[in-house]
Amino acid sequence: MNISLQRINNAVHFEGTGDSANVKVHIDGSPSIGGEGLGVRPMELVLMALGSCSALDLVNILKKQRQQIDDVKIDVEGQRREAIPNIFTDIHISFRLIGDIDQTKAEKAAELAVKKYCSVHDMLAAGGVNITYSIEIH
Incomplete structure (x- = not known):
């Protein structure tokens, strides 16, 4: 790569x-x-990588379970330490799904997506970042 x-x-x-x-x-x-607001910042890219890595797997798992996904929105919030380098200490992923989706299947799919299949999660967690997630279905 x-x-x-x-x-x-x-x-x-x-x-x-x-x-x-x-x-x-x-x-x-x-x-x-010297930044001029012309792009995302590198640490925002880290959060985007974690959120998208998890989301791709979540959607794939739910599709295989024949769940009807009409829309997906993911918010990722990271807390950084004060000391330089300002690395993440805690990150929370909020999954919001719209569709005819079984809550139990969605919760299991989210656990697998975040904790088993997402390589970005594993890299961050290995560095000591506390990563949590929640899932809402509408």
Whole structure:
């Protein structure tokens, strides 16, 4: 797996691309280091990686169980320590599902998606990050 980063401006705005698709991701730093709000920050990307990794597996598991998923929304909130580097200490993933979905199946699918299949979870948890999740069905 490889990614490329190309600086876009004279500040800290980068454009990232990966092997898997010709899609561009814009990354920018905080204003304190010259960021101009032109992309997501690297630590936001970490939360996006955790949320999307878990979500892909959750949806896949529920589809295999023939659950009707009409919509999915995931919010991921991370708490960082004060000391530099400001790593995450706690992260909470909130899954909101809309559809004809069995609560018990959804809870089991979320547990498998987050704790068994998501490699991003395992990397963060191995570093001491406390990761929790909740699931709501509407």
